[in-house]
Amino acid sequence: GAVVSQHPSWVICKSGTSVKIECRSLDFQATTMFWYRQFPKQSLMLMATSNEGSKATYEQGVEKDKFLINHASLTLSTLTVTSAHPEDSSFYICSARQLYYEQYFGPGTRLTVT
Amino acid sequence: DAKTTQPTSMDCAEGRAANLPCNHSTISGNEYVYWYRQIHSQGPQYIIHGLKNNETNEMASLIITEDRKSSTLILPHATLRDTAVYYCIVRVGTSYDKVIFGPGTSLSVIP
Numbered sequence: 001g002a003v004v005s006q007h008p009s010w011v012i013c014k015s016g017t018s019v020k021i022e023c024r025s026l027d028f029q030a031t032t033m034f035w036y037r038q039f040p041k042q043s044l045m046l047m048a049t050s051n052e053g054s055k056a057t058y059e060q061g062v063e064k065d066k067f068l069i070n071h072a073s074l075t076l077s078t079l080t081v082t083s084a085h086p087e088d089s090s091f092y093i094c095s096a097r098q099l100y101y102e103q104y105f106g107p108g109t110r111l112t113v114t
Numbered sequence: 115d116a117k118t119t120q121p122t123s124m125d126c127a128e129g130r131a132a133n134l135p136c137n138h139s140t141i142s143g144n145e146y147v148y149w150y151r152q153i154h155s156q157g158p159q160y161i162i163h164g165l166k167n168n169e170t171n172e173m174a175s176l177i178i179t180e181d182r183k184s185s186t187l188i189l190p191h192a193t194l195r196d197t198a199v200y201y202c203i204v205r206v207g208t209s210y211d212k213v214i215f216g217p218g219t220s221l222s223v224i225p
Contacts, residue, residue: 004157034212043201044158044215093157095213103213105157 002104003027004096010110013084021079021109023094029074030096034103035067038091050077084113118202123220126196132189134219136202139183145206147178149187150213151198158201158215161187192223 003026013019023033032051036044048064050056050071058064066088068080077096081088093108119137126132138147148163162169162176164185169176175188189196201218205211 006157036215043199043217044152046212046214049212091155095157102160105159107157108155110155 002102004030004094004104004106006092006094006106006109008109009107010112012112012114015085015113016083018080018082019084019111021081021092021094021111023077023079023096023106025075025096025098025104028096028098028101030077031074031099032097033071033077034095034097035069035077035079036093036095038093038108044093047079081111084111086113089113118204118216120200120202120216120219122217123222125222125224126189126192128194128223128225129191132192132196132221132223134187134189134200134202134221135184136187137184138202138204141182141204142206145204147176147182147185148203148205148213149174149176150201150203150215151196152201152218153195153198158213161200192221194223194225197221197223 005024007022034049035047038044046059047062048056048058050069052071052074056069071077089112091108094106095103097103146163146165149161150158152158162174164176178185199218199220201215
């Protein structure tokens with residue numbers, strides 16, 4: 001149980017385009033979802049927290065207009081990187097939690113912007 | 115959340131026990147010690163957590179000192195698949211908090 005999936009697992013896009021990453025909780029209802037970003041040889045950095053049906057809360061320094069997060073249902077959250085640039089190339093990881101239960105992590109999405 | 119200190123990297127021979135230390139000298143009474151690991155290019159994986167007592171599961175053992183200022187994660191018989199970055203995190207259990215990652219310890223299991 002407690003499986004979190006992400007789609008796609010890797011994506012390449014051209015600079016200036018937008019890309020959407022999906023995060024799904026497969027066997028539980030996720031009241032809260034988290035998005036992390038990880039650059040090579042660095043630790044995971046929390047970008048934002050979203051509760052189902054509410055606006056996401058972004059960590060300091062994260063551009064909310066660039067990283068659009070939607071958590072419209074209890075099993076799906078999406079992260080849209082708008083007007084992507086090469087510096088947005090990174091490993092994006094989502095995590096999901098059901099109320100007071102543990103956070104479960106997805107397998108990650110590798111984004112490369114050319 | 116309290117901060118933790120871990121060695122940057124460690125090596126362990128395959129088949130031997132891997133002992134990963136973590137210092138959390140400012141831990142509060144209601145904070146748990148959690149361990150996660152991240153194998154290269156994968157999402158983090160929960161390993162174990164504890165409050166005061168030592169804990170064991172099918173993956174590892176967690177030894178917490180009596181004053182709770184430090185802990186050790188033990189992988190009893192390390193295999194090559196245990197090569198990963200291990201994160202020690204202190205947090206207020208399963209409440210409305212979030213998992214914040216530090217730099218972790220890069221464990222290399224050597225044949």
